[in-house]
Amino acid sequence: MAGVFDIDLETEEGSDGEEPELGALEVDPDLRHTGSELVPDHYEEIEISESIVNNGPERIGPHCFELLRVLGKGGYGKVFQVRKVQGTNAGKIFAMKVLKKAKIACNAKDTAHTRAERNILEAIKHPFIVDLIYAFQTGGKLYLILECLSGGELFMQLEREGIFLEDTACFYLSEITLALGHLHSSGIIYRDLKPENIMLNSQGHIKLTDFGLCKESIHDGAVTHTFCGTIEYMAPEILLRSGHNRAVDWWSLGALMYDMLTGSPPFTAENRKKTMDKILKGKLALPPYLTPDARDLIKKFLKRHASQRIGGGPGDAADVQRHPFFRHINWDDLLARRVDPPFRPSLQSEDDVSQFDTRFTRQTPVDSPDDGFLSESANQAFLGFTYVAPSVLESIKEGFSFQPKLRSPRRLNSSPRTPVSPLKFSPFEAFKPSTSTEQMELSPPSLMPVPEVTAPLPIKTPSGTRKKKGRGRAR
Structure with a gap:
C-alpha cells in the first residue's frame, strides 16, 4: 500500500550532518589491535539488509487490531473497542474510529x-484531552486509534x-477549565462543550472528546464567524454571527455549570427559535440554594458581552481559576491528577463496556469490507493522515465512546439537545433538524417577560437507589 504510510527515518550523524570524526569515538576495552584495525575478541557476522537498516516505526493497519465491541455508529462509520494483537502495545485496549473516505470526500x-480533528489530536497532549495513539488509512477508509475511556460520558452521571x-x-x-485553557493557549477554540462530549476515564477524571467543531489559529484579536455548536450551550455572539473568539467556551462552561447544579441548561424552550430568543434576551434565573460564589461565577460566565465575561480577557483561564468558587482547588495537584474524583466507575476489567449503550455493545463487531475507491486527486486530501504517537502511554486502561445521545430534561421543561452546524463534521452526530417548522431567524427577539424559575433544594441520595420519573434517554 504505497503512499499510505508517511514514515520519516533519521540517521545519527554529527551536528553538521557529516560523519563524526574518529576522535569522537569511544573504543570498547574488549577490542584489540590487529595492525591498523580494531577487532573484537568475540564477533558475529550479520548480513546487512533493508529490514535492519530501516528498522523504523512499525507498520500499523487494521490487521494489528482485534475487534471486541461496537461502541457507536453513524453516517460516517463506526467506533469499535479493539485490542492490539501485535507489535508495540500488543494486548492493550483502544477505541478505533473508522471513517469512510467516500462519504467525507x-x-x-x-x-x-x-x-x-486529526491534526488537533496529534498536536494537543494534555491530561484532560483524549489522546490519539495511531492514525492510518486504507484505500477507502480512515482509522483513528484513541485511548479508551471506559468511564463513559459525564452525561450519564448527570442522568x-x-x-x-x-x-x-x-x-x-x-x-x-485546565483543558480549555490549554486549547486556548494553542490558538484553538473548542465550540461544542456539553456533557455528551466530556468522557470519564477509568479513574473518573474527565477527558474532552469530539474536536469536529474546533477552530484553529484563533489568537488574541482574531475572530471567526461560523454558526455552529449546540444551541443550549451556544454563546450569544455565535447566534448573532457578530464574530466570536475563545470567550464562547467560557459561556458554554457557564451553561454547563448551571446544568450540573440545577438539572438543565440556563436557557431552554420547546424549539430552537425560542431557545435562541432566551439566550439573547431572557432573564437568568438562579435557584436560591446556590452558594454566593456559585451564583457569582455563573453570572460572570453568562455575560452576554464577551469582553465582560470572565475568561474573555487576556487572562483567559487564569482569570477563571482565581474565582473564589475554586478557592479550595490546588491546581498543580489537579493537573497531576493527584486529586481523587468524586465518582470512580465500577469496572470489572480493562475491556468492561458497562458504561456504554447496550444497543451498540450487544452488536457483533464487524468492520465492513474496504471496497471503496477514490480517484487519485480525491485521495490527495488525505495525504499525511498516517500517525504514530511518539510516546505511547504505558498504562492506558480506559474506554471511549463517540455516540452522542439526546438527553431528556432532568428538571426544567426544555427541548432536546439540538446540535447545529451546516459545516459540522461529527461522524456520530448527524445534523438533526428541529421538529419545529419555524425559520431560524436571528432578528431581534420580542422582549417578552421570562418568569422567574426556581428549583427545589437538592437532596443528595445514595447513587443507584434514586428513582427518576420522566428522565429516560430519548431514543
Whole structure:
C-alpha cells in the first residue's frame, strides 16, 4: 500500500550532518589491535539488509487490531473497542474510529474538519484531552486509534444523579477549565462543550472528546464567524454571527455549570427559535440554594458581552481559576491528577463496556469490507493522515465512546439537545433538524417577560437507589 504510510527515518550523524570524526569515538576495552584495525575478541557476522537498516516505526493497519465491541455508529462509520494483537502495545485496549473516505470526500468542509480533528489530536497532549495513539488509512477508509475511556460520558452521571453537589461540580469544572485553557493557549477554540462530549476515564477524571467543531489559529484579536455548536450551550455572539473568539467556551462552561447544579441548561424552550430568543434576551434565573460564589461565577460566565465575561480577557483561564468558587482547588495537584474524583466507575476489567449503550455493545463487531475507491486527486486530501504517537502511554486502561445521545430534561421543561452546524463534521452526530417548522431567524427577539424559575433544594441520595420519573434517554 504505497503512499499510505508517511514514515520519516533519521540517521545519527554529527551536528553538521557529516560523519563524526574518529576522535569522537569511544573504543570498547574488549577490542584489540590487529595492525591498523580494531577487532573484537568475540564477533558475529550479520548480513546487512533493508529490514535492519530501516528498522523504523512499525507498520500499523487494521490487521494489528482485534475487534471486541461496537461502541457507536453513524453516517460516517463506526467506533469499535479493539485490542492490539501485535507489535508495540500488543494486548492493550483502544477505541478505533473508522471513517469512510467516500462519504467525507464528497463534501470539502467535511474533509477539512476531518483533517483538523486529526491534526488537533496529534498536536494537543494534555491530561484532560483524549489522546490519539495511531492514525492510518486504507484505500477507502480512515482509522483513528484513541485511548479508551471506559468511564463513559459525564452525561450519564448527570442522568443518574439528577444534579451535582457543588463540590462535585467544582471538581469537573476545574479539570475542564485546565483543558480549555490549554486549547486556548494553542490558538484553538473548542465550540461544542456539553456533557455528551466530556468522557470519564477509568479513574473518573474527565477527558474532552469530539474536536469536529474546533477552530484553529484563533489568537488574541482574531475572530471567526461560523454558526455552529449546540444551541443550549451556544454563546450569544455565535447566534448573532457578530464574530466570536475563545470567550464562547467560557459561556458554554457557564451553561454547563448551571446544568450540573440545577438539572438543565440556563436557557431552554420547546424549539430552537425560542431557545435562541432566551439566550439573547431572557432573564437568568438562579435557584436560591446556590452558594454566593456559585451564583457569582455563573453570572460572570453568562455575560452576554464577551469582553465582560470572565475568561474573555487576556487572562483567559487564569482569570477563571482565581474565582473564589475554586478557592479550595490546588491546581498543580489537579493537573497531576493527584486529586481523587468524586465518582470512580465500577469496572470489572480493562475491556468492561458497562458504561456504554447496550444497543451498540450487544452488536457483533464487524468492520465492513474496504471496497471503496477514490480517484487519485480525491485521495490527495488525505495525504499525511498516517500517525504514530511518539510516546505511547504505558498504562492506558480506559474506554471511549463517540455516540452522542439526546438527553431528556432532568428538571426544567426544555427541548432536546439540538446540535447545529451546516459545516459540522461529527461522524456520530448527524445534523438533526428541529421538529419545529419555524425559520431560524436571528432578528431581534420580542422582549417578552421570562418568569422567574426556581428549583427545589437538592437532596443528595445514595447513587443507584434514586428513582427518576420522566428522565429516560430519548431514543
